[in-house]
Amino acid sequence: MPAQSKIRALLVDDEDLARHVLRELLKSHPEVEIAGECANGFEAVKAVAEQRPNLIFLDVQMPKLTGFDVLELIGTEIPVIFVTAYDQHAMRAFEVHAVDYLLKPVGRKRFEAALTRARERVAEKKPMPAELAAAARPPQQFLERVVIRDGTRVTLIPVSKLDYAEAQDDYVALASHGAKHLKQQTIASLEAALDPARFVRIHRSYIVNFERVARIEPYGKDSRLAILTDGTRLPVSRAGYARLKSLLDDRV
Amino acid sequence: MTLGLGEKELVPLREELELLQRFLAIEKVRLCERLHVDVHVEAQAQTCMLPPLLLQPLVENAIIHGIANLPAGGTVRLSAECSGGHLHLSVENSVDPDAPPPRKGGRGLTNVRQRLGARYGKEASMKTTAEEELFRVNISLPAGMADAPAQPSESELAPAKEVRL
Numbered sequence: 001m002p003a004q005s006k007i008r009a010l011l012v013d014d015e016d017l018a019r020h021v022l023r024e025l026l027k028s029h030p031e032v033e034i035a036g037e038c039a040n041g042f043e044a045v046k047a048v049a050e051q052r053p054n055l056i057f058l059d060v061q062m063p064k065l066t067g068f069d070v071l072e073l074i075g076t077e078i079p080v081i082f083v084t085a086y087d088q089h090a091m092r093a094f095e096v097h098a099v100d101y102l103l104k105p106v107g108r109k110r111f112e113a114a115l116t117r118a119r120e121r122v123a124e125k126k127p128m129p130a131e132l133a134a135a136a137r138p139p140q141q142f143l144e145r146v147v148i149r150d151g152t153r154v155t156l157i158p159v160s161k162l163d164y165a166e167a168q169d170d171y172v173a174l175a176s177h178g179a180k181h182l183k184q185q186t187i188a189s190l191e192a193a194l195d196p197a198r199f200v201r202i203h204r205s206y207i208v209n210f211e212r213v214a215r216i217e218p219y220g221k222d223s224r225l226a227i228l229t230d231g232t233r234l235p236v237s238r239a240g241y242a243r244l245k246s247l248l249d250d251r252v
Numbered sequence: 253m254t255l256g257l258g259e260k261e262l263v264p265l266r267e268e269l270e271l272l273q274r275f276l277a278i279e280k281v282r283l284c285e286r287l288h289v290d291v292h293v294e295a296q297a298q299t300c301m302l303p304p305l306l307l308q309p310l311v312e313n314a315i316i317h318g319i320a321n322l323p324a325g326g327t328v329r330l331s332a333e334c335s336g337g338h339l340h341l342s343v344e345n346s347v348d349p350d351a352p353p354p355r356k357g358g359r360g361l362t363n364v365r366q367r368l369g370a371r372y373g374k375e376a377s378m379k380t381t382a383e384e385e386l387f388r389v390n391i392s393l394p395a396g397m398a399d400a401p402a403q404p405s406e407s408e409l410a411p412a413k414e415v416r417l
Contacts, residue, residue: 014323015282015283015284016284017281017282039323040323042323063320063321063322063348064321064348064350064351156350158350
């Protein structure tokens with residue numbers, strides 16, 4: 001077997017018993033080396049950076065960070081086999097081009113089929129387009145928290161604690177409790193993911209949490225400033241002001 | 253045992269706790285060291301009667317909505333005491349402070365509340381408390397005692413004890 005098709009697999013599941021099953025199933029596959037085991041999404045993000053696996057067995061339902069959150073943070077270059085007890089995530093799994101979707105309890109036959117597909121995918125070495133990860137969110141459901149990765153460290157910001165977001169080239173700076181976190185995402189795609197009843201695009205470069213707006217002041221000839229409860233001043237464009245006003249009218 | 257429960261109107265707390273221990277043993281296999289359980293039951297409360305499977309959905313909730321969402325796990329605290337002619341039960345669990353509010357339409361709490369209301373009316377009460385990192389359910393119901401055919405043995409009436417799974 002050529003060296004490049006050697007598989008280094010990462011096992012990610014919060015239940016030890018589930019990882020044990022995978023270990024057992026992998027025993028008859030000497031060509032698959034277990035690069036590491038992770039009991040949650042935080043460990044997984046770290047292990048991906050440090051162990052450089054080329055295949056991930058990924059559980060979906062895990063504490064705090066789901067399997068889909070992990071994918072959003074690590075990108076979709078590494079082939080993933082989802083292993084989950086629930087079938088309702090299957091559509092999302094296909095949207096992020098998972099190699100396969102295994103339902104627990106995992107049987108030997110089904111496992112072998114998934115591994116064969118994974119081997120082909122690893123040999124192809126075809127990276128997946130990064131934007132597919134963004135499609136991982138189910139439609140018609142607004143973001144409840146933002147996940148941010150800084151190296152191997154992962155931060156979660158519940159949207160209720162997000163004060164505002166500022167566009168910075170290909171990044172958005174997310175302001176929460178006086179701290180700013182950079183995330184590689186366009187402000188437009190963030191806006192689309194947030195609940196429009198709670199977040200307003202007040203400017204080309206700014207989205208604000210409506211709850212944080214204390215007052216609006218005129219500024220210059222045609223524009224205004226939004227003063228937040230913590231004193232932060234953000235520019236409001238004419239279109240942004242119209243959006244703020246209509247949200248206010250909806251609420252009254 | 254489970255099938256037989258439906259026929260019983262009320263069971264002594266001791267029996268409900270035995271059943272819970274079995275349920276917790278299964279969850280323990282799933283969650284391993286992430287699940288800590290503290291049970292603190294007053295000796296006198298052991299023989300108090302309550303509707304069967306009243307506590308089970310509460311403990312199940314504590315695990316599904318609480319402990320299972322915490323990467324480092326947490327503790328489920330169950331306590332029972334008898335005072336003022338009432339049995340006071342509380343189920344408490346750690347929660348992730350950043351978790352989105354639980355989705356509506358859950359049946360567990362509603363069912364328990366309705367069962368209490370149907371049987372005891374205003375004599376029983378149920379209260380939930382949600383703090384930053386803690387969720388607690390308090391139940392109070394009239395403390396009927398088991399019609400003990402014989403005095404419970406000393407071993408059955410063990411003093412309040414803490415069980416750590």
